[in-house]
Amino acid sequence: MRIRLETDAFYLILQSIQNKTYEMIVSPVHIKEIEDIEDVYERLDVVILLDKYGVKPQCDLSGIRKRAEHLYLLKFGVADAAHIAFAEATADFFITCDDRLLKKYTKSKVNTLAMNPIDFCLREDLR
Numbered sequence: 001m002r003i004r005l006e007t008d009a010f011y012l013i014l015q016s017i018q019n020k021t022y023e024m025i026v027s028p029v030h031i032k033e034i035e036d037i038e039d040v041y042e043r044l045d046v047v048i049l050l051d052k053y054g055v056k057p058q059c060d061l062s063g064i065r066k067r068a069e070h071l072y073l074l075k076f077g078v079a080d081a082a083h084i085a086f087a088e089a090t091a092d093f094f095i096t097c098d099d100r101l102l103k104k105y106t107k108s109k110v111n112t113l114a115m116n117p118i119d120f121c122l123r124e125d126l127r
Helices: 002-018 028-035 040-053 061-073 078-090 099-107 117-124
Strands: 093-095 113-115
Touching (some): 002 040, 078 093, 099 113, 113 117
16 A cells, blocks of 8 residues: 555656656766666666656765765665765755665754655645
8 A cells, every 4th residue: 555655646746846846856876776777668767757857956076975975984875875965965855765764864964854755745735
């Protein structure tokens, strides 16, 4: 049931991005992770989605790298640390389906509001 709710929440968020209510920030980490998707069709779907709706902001990548290194020292994984550091520098929200990451995130001193897609939709009253 939860997966269904997360899927519905994803589509509500995507619709809000398409309507330009929100922006979907794309980080270099997303690009690297997409390269690792084995299914060609799935990889292509994600690339098209990010190309069409994603925003690649100008930012201080060296500062983000330093922050990611600090987060890594706090026991975040490499990719998670990079995602979080990028979100802190460029976004108002960090949305993830990774419950373990969210739990660790809330215990850490992180500067961006983090939540799962369902909680984001509830918070923002997306219907």
